[in-house]
Amino acid sequence: MARGRKTVTIREVAEDAGVSLQTVSRVVNGGPNVRPQLRDKVRASIERLGYVPSLAAQRMSGSRSYIILAINDRERTLADWRERRGTDWVDQMLLGGILTCSKHGYRMMVELIDTHSDHVERELSAAISALQPDGVVLTPPHSENRLITELLAERGIPFARIGSNTPGPGIALTMGDEGAGHLATSRLIELGHRRIGMIAGPAQYSLSGWRIEGWKRALAEYGLPVEGLLETGDFGYESGTRAARALLDRNPDLTAIIASSDQMALAALEVARDRGLSVPRDLSLISFDNTPIVRFTNPPLTAIDQPIAETVSRAVEQLIAREPADDGDPVIEVAAALVERSSTAPAPGTA
Amino acid sequence: MARGRKTVTIREVAEDAGVSLQTVSRVVNGGPNVRPQLRDKVRASIERLGYVPSLAAQRMSGSRSYIILAINDRERTLADWRERRGTDWVDQMLLGGILTCSKHGYRMMVELIDTHSDHVERELSAAISALQPDGVVLTPPHSENRLITELLAERGIPFARIGSNTPGPGIALTMGDEGAGHLATSRLIELGHRRIGMIAGPAQYSLSGWRIEGWKRALAEYGLPVEGLLETGDFGYESGTRAARALLDRNPDLTAIIASSDQMALAALEVARDRGLSVPRDLSLISFDNTPIVRFTNPPLTAIDQPIAETVSRAVEQLIAREPADDGDPVIEVAAALVERSSTAPAPGTA
DNA sequence: ACAAGTCTTGAGAACGCTAACAAGATGCGC
DNA sequence: GCGCATCTTGTTAGCGTTCTCAAGACTTGT
Incomplete structure (x- = not known):
């Protein structure tokens, strides 16, 4: 042949x-x-x-590898996939990454790693040894994993932490979760809501905490209570159902819910429907993520748009432009925006 | 430092x-x-x-590169992204690919290429020269692009064509589109429908043609008419709106529509609602793809499930196992299935 | 016009690995 | 126990690129 x-x-x-x-x-x-x-x-x-x-030869001769490695959580990605839950998040980050890489003659490679396993270090280490990437993009919850960040810092590989706003090591890129939480809550307060529940993400994601902070700050600004209004989920649908039920059980006077993911918001929507609550007449709903799904629900959901692709793109730019002996790693914020659709309305009994 | x-x-x-x-x-x-x-x-x-x-060194020494290259359509991917339309397709193929690659110690790399541009050859050629992959996975519409398949064949690089059922060169992996079209149509006929419209995909995708064939075959088996019941879209939402309107305008007695993508089905759903038609009471709807969106519409859509991840996974297995001087390239079918939800019901006036 | 630079080009080594070959060790049949 | 085949291990030569260093060509200031 x-x-x-x-x-x-x-x-x-x-x-x-x-x-x-x-x-x-x-x-x-x-x-x-x-x-x-x-x-x-x-x-x-x-x-x-x-x-x-030849990429391989270029790498061999000791210079750059022209490869940026993106680390995703295997467990979550697999679960999303198995349940056909939609992994838009992965999509977005990939697109932002690939596009920006190719603009600079780089390539992006994706590696799935278990954050929780005790092999984290080994897995990451192996990937790095094999690929010798010029930079690494960490996505939550890896962004906060000390084992990982320390390993990368020690190896001297530039890396970016998506969804983290704590200063180095590593470039931090935050979507302003505190601000986004505040923004969503403020909007609801403006609409006359006084009892606003929050379905937060798991504590292991630091952005969960920040969103809660934003929510609390907005409530505090108007002297509104917080007690009994917080539930925690894992971003998945089922956890959203549990949380929404708990919230509504405990607070008969609840008129609004903020959910930290589209899936959990969808679940809340369903719970509301089951209980004969009309969204948005009886209950307003704001979700986080703004994946394509929420445009086609009934009603379409008001959502905080996560500029993931944009953020990853920025991260890649930074990594590629990075000089080896650069000064401190910056903290970059790519602000999220509120997209108003039809799941929010003035609180019942408001002018 | x-x-x-x-x-x-x-x-x-x-x-x-x-x-x-x-x-x-x-x-x-x-x-x-x-x-x-x-x-x-x-x-x-x-x-x-x-x-x-080191991957690079392994490649250098003349053996394998342990890299499988996946080619996607840049234009479509970008459009999907820009309009936040959801690129679940990309997701699925990536997941199937990455997982299977990593199982065999391989990596998958994604390259976006414009099918229509006259640089196709140059772009692909450049990617191949740079990466020297051990195999290439072509997704529609690249799977049918002669320039591409010939280039790969000439270079002697094993490749798989996803969504194609014509024999070599290159392994063909089809999801049985003719059968799927037939399956969806037959189900509707069983439910008593007699006027079944089809919103097909663009002719440039050969799978569009096969789905039409399946639809026609089922109709023919029951002696049902075809005239005026076919419209063509581009898989996108807007085209679905146009097609659904045309179909309903032309056929007042239409009781069912098959759409060749979830987006077009969603559009049809909306058109039906606008015209006061209740789905599924007045109009039954079956879509192709079964992306996560269709579970959350009102009503949830009955859909043909495309086993994309599974298919890509099979493709990768084949490519990796491939001996250099292997015999003829096989045609592999990974059958699609019908997932019944609530957008299908017996035809109006049926027992 | 000359010394001291700066610009431009090239030669050779090195990167980490595997293919191809070579050589020594071991086993087998008789 | 000898000759041959086979198993085991080592040696050498690249793979395609960039890095380091050196040498020649051209500037420039005086």
Whole structure:
């Protein structure tokens, strides 16, 4: 079987252009000191032969690997997948990442790792040794995992922590969860709501805590109570059902709920329907994430939009631009926005 | 800045175990002729030092690259993303791919390519030269792009065509679209429907044609008419709206619609609601894809479930297991299933 | 016009691994 | 016990690129 034509190497380009390997390499990498005339000649040869440098060889020669590694939680990803729950979050981060990587001649690779297992270090370590990425993007809950951040810091690999707002090591990229929690709550208060329940995410995600903080701050600003209005879920549908029931059982006068994920909001919507509560007439609902699902529910949900793709994109930009011996790692905020749909309305009995 | 500890190389393992590099290499790759005693000794050293072979170096030395490349349509992916339409399809294929790759010590990389641009060849060629993947997974509409399949065949790179049922070159993996179209249509006929409209996908996707074939076959089996019952969309929401309107305008007696994507089905649902038609009382609806969205619509949609993850997983298995000089490329079918929810009911006026 | 730079180019080593070959050890049949 | 095949281990030569260093060509200031 004809193995097809051999790959074009830098050597062939060098011969074709009548220069040394090193000169071609300089042209390819935009090296500074090459006469324009020669440069054009080399470029012509590259174009004609269709030369593209081999990633593997580039890595081998000790420079960059042109690979950014994205770490996702295997457990959660698998569960989402198995239950066909939709993994839009993964999607978004991948898109933002891949697009930005390709813009800079990089590639993004995804690795699934169990945060909870005691192999975390080993798994991550193996991935890094095999790939030797130029940067790593950590998604929650990995962003907060000390074992992971310390390993990366020790290895001297630049990394970004998505959904974290604590300063280094590693670039932190937050979507302003405290602000988003505050924003959603404030809006409900403006609409006349006084008893606003919160279905938070698991404590293991620090962003869960921040959203709660924002919610509390808004309530405090209006002197509204907090007691008995907080429930915790795991972002999944079932946990949302439990939480919504608990909230409504405990607070007959509840008129609004903020859910920390679309799935939990969907569950709350269903619970409300079961109890004969009309959304938004009797109960207003705001969710977090704004995945495609919430546009097609009945009614469509008002939601906090998480600019995940944008955030990951920013993270990748930072990692690629990063100088090896750079100064302190920044904390970057990509603000979330409130998208109003039809699950929010003035509180019952309001003008 | 301390660059962190250096990566462990095969050389260090060899020294630690007191053997040659080659022996370590053999142990790592499961080479056949190593004395058990030595093998265990080497394994112990590997374990102790935490050695993991460098992907780049492995590729360099002329063997496999341990990389499977997945090609997606940039245009469509970007549009999906921009409009936050949900790219569950991408998700599913990624998951199936990544999981199966990692099971075999491979990695999956995603590349977005414009099918329509005249750079297709160049883009693909560049990706292949840079990555030198051991296999390529083509998703629709790339699966049918001659420029692409010929390029891959010529280069001698094993590849799989998802959503295609025509024999080689390249492994074909179909979800049985003709059968699925037939299945959905038959079910509706069983329910007493006689005027069943079809909103097909774009002709550029060959699976669109197959679904139409299945629909026609089922109708023909019952001597039912086809005329005026076919509309074409582009899988997107807006096109679904247009198609559904056209269908209902032209056929006042229409009692069922099959839509070739969830988005188009959602649009049809909305059109029906606008016209005061109750789903499923007045109009039954079956969609293709079964993405998470359709579980949360009102009513939840009956849908043909596309086993995308499963299919991609099978594709990857095939590619990895592939011997270089293998015999003919197979055509593999991973059958789709009908998931009944609440958008289908007996035709109006039926027992 | 000359010394001291700066720009431009090239030669050779190195990156970490495996393929191909070579050589020594072991087993087998007779 | 000898010759041959087989098993086991080691040695050497790349794979395609960039890095380091060195040498030649060109500037510039005086």
